Amino acid sequence: MDYISTRGEAPALGFREALLAGLARDGGLYVPREWPSLSKREIRALRGKSYQEVAFEVLKHFVDGEIPDDKLKEMIAEAYATFRHPAVVPLVQTGPNDFVLELFHGTTLAFKDVAMQLLARLMDHVLAERGERATIVGATSGDTGGAAIDAFAGRERTDIFILFPRGKVSPVQQRQMTSSAAENVHAMAIDGNFDDCQNLIKEMFNDVAFRDRVRLSGVNSINWARIMAQVVYYFTSALSLGGPDRKISFTVPTGNFGDIFAAYVAKKMGLPIDRLVIATNDNDILARTLKTGRYEMRGVKATTSPSMDIQISSNFERLLFEAYGRDATAVRTAMAGLKQSGAFEINPEALKAIRREFRAGRATEAQVAATIRDTLSDTGYLLDPHTASGVFVAKKNMKPTSPMVTLATAHPAKFPAAVKSACGIDPALPSWLADLMQREERFETLEPELKAIETFIGQHARAK
Numbered sequence: 001m002d003y004i005s006t007r008g009e010a011p012a013l014g015f016r017e018a019l020l021a022g023l024a025r026d027g028g029l030y031v032p033r034e035w036p037s038l039s040k041r042e043i044r045a046l047r048g049k050s051y052q053e054v055a056f057e058v059l060k061h062f063v064d065g066e067i068p069d070d071k072l073k074e075m076i077a078e079a080y081a082t083f084r085h086p087a088v089v090p091l092v093q094t095g096p097n098d099f100v101l102e103l104f105h106g107t108t109l110a111f112k113d114v115a116m117q118l119l120a121r122l123m124d125h126v127l128a129e130r131g132e133r134a135t136i137v138g139a140t141s142g143d144t145g146g147a148a149i150d151a152f153a154g155r156e157r158t159d160i161f162i163l164f165p166r167g168k169v170s171p172v173q174q175r176q177m178t179s180s181a182a183e184n185v186h187a188m189a190i191d192g193n194f195d196d197c198q199n200l201i202k203e204m205f206n207d208v209a210f211r212d213r214v215r216l217s218g219v220n221s222i223n224w225a226r227i228m229a230q231v232v233y234y235f236t237s238a239l240s241l242g243g244p245d246r247k248i249s250f251t252v253p254t255g256n257f258g259d260i261f262a263a264y265v266a267k268k269m270g271l272p273i274d275r276l277v278i279a280t281n282d283n284d285i286l287a288r289t290l291k292t293g294r295y296e297m298r299g300v301k302a303t304t305s306p307s308m309d310i311q312i313s314s315n316f317e318r319l320l321f322e323a324y325g326r327d328a329t330a331v332r333t334a335m336a337g338l339k340q341s342g343a344f345e346i347n348p349e350a351l352k353a354i355r356r357e358f359r360a361g362r363a364t365e366a367q368v369a370a371t372i373r374d375t376l377s378d379t380g381y382l383l384d385p386h387t388a389s390g391v392f393v394a395k396k397n398m399k400p401t402s403p404m405v406t407l408a409t410a411h412p413a414k415f416p417a418a419v420k421s422a423c424g425i426d427p428a429l430p431s432w433l434a435d436l437m438q439r440e441e442r443f444e445t446l447e448p449e450l451k452a453i454e455t456f457i458g459q460h461a462r463a464k
Ligand SMILES: Cc1ncc(COP(=O)(O)O)c(C=O)c1O
Pocket: 110, 111, 142, 143, 144, 221, 253, 254, 255, 256, 257, 258, 259, 260, 307, 308, 386, 387, 409, 410
């Protein structure tokens, strides 16, 4: 199995190289040259297995022997031992056909922990094998940063630099990023929004001299290994609801399109999925795109689900590549349009292909708050605002006959102000984070200027 770039102008790489590369050298994103395929019989054989066992059976197709099976199993075991629930990602029923998949039992209370705990171990392993160090960078709208810092803190072979939009993440999210005492951790508050932070990361990767000098690697979902780790929970949840002999629908609170792209990958691998629904908050660029065929940026609006306050949804590029029949020229044209004018049109055939696979809907701020309140009073279940946007959109896209799973992407305690204002409950942080808001903060504040950021990273990175 090798990995090819969505822009078609970077060398194809094996798993380990793609893992360390993050973004491809032509600015594109890596995808497997072919989708591995599991028969219904093979999927059925996963029933009754633990999360860790299913993870190995799914991931081995992507790793393709580049990491010995025993080592991969060991890393999977260690990664998911950090989760506080025996099922790792439990499924909770909230209505006759309604389920939420709780992805927030990891160390930083967001779904990012699922992939990040494994990614850090995979990177460590590959770097140790080569006797190398790497400089890890990431942009965050709140959750990726904390999860990455937790997973990489104190690791020998990496220094990690996380760019977050100053004043635009929740206080809990900020403290998770800024209170690490580990020497290899650098939290950087940027005067801008998440899209600015993500653009800076991409520019850094495109500055080849800098990239090579500090041995840059990325932990956002531009990194294929992030997506592959997220494919696993679509399998485990579908299996526990009767899959593959029954089709399951999923609604995914969406921002950077990584999580829902992982669902698409699971489907490509053979998992019978019925509806795949993109849920957005007021930053509804993806819902508008599916409706009109035009991807058009408008200003980012700050919402109570800040992690979804995104306009440049980076993994949409992977979907475009698929929808255009893997035509890298079409992807390059679209991405050039986005860069120049903040918009591009999707041709009718590609749009039809996207609409065959996905539905989309938006939840306004009022609808998010009402969903938190109503779900609590109807079922006793407390949602965070991101999950609430999903539950609201899921209800509009249910089929009476098939189960609908909404991904619960964060714990409500990460967004106490929004939750309290919606329903009056002040959700408490779990015991291991009880003193979080008293921990001392340490971070740099920087303008959104590439040179200044590269200078800071250059001074602190040890992979030179
Ligand atoms: C809590 C939460 N929900 C949903 C999302 C959106 O996920 P994705 O960016 O994979 O679409 C994010 C950020 O990525 C998040 O942190």
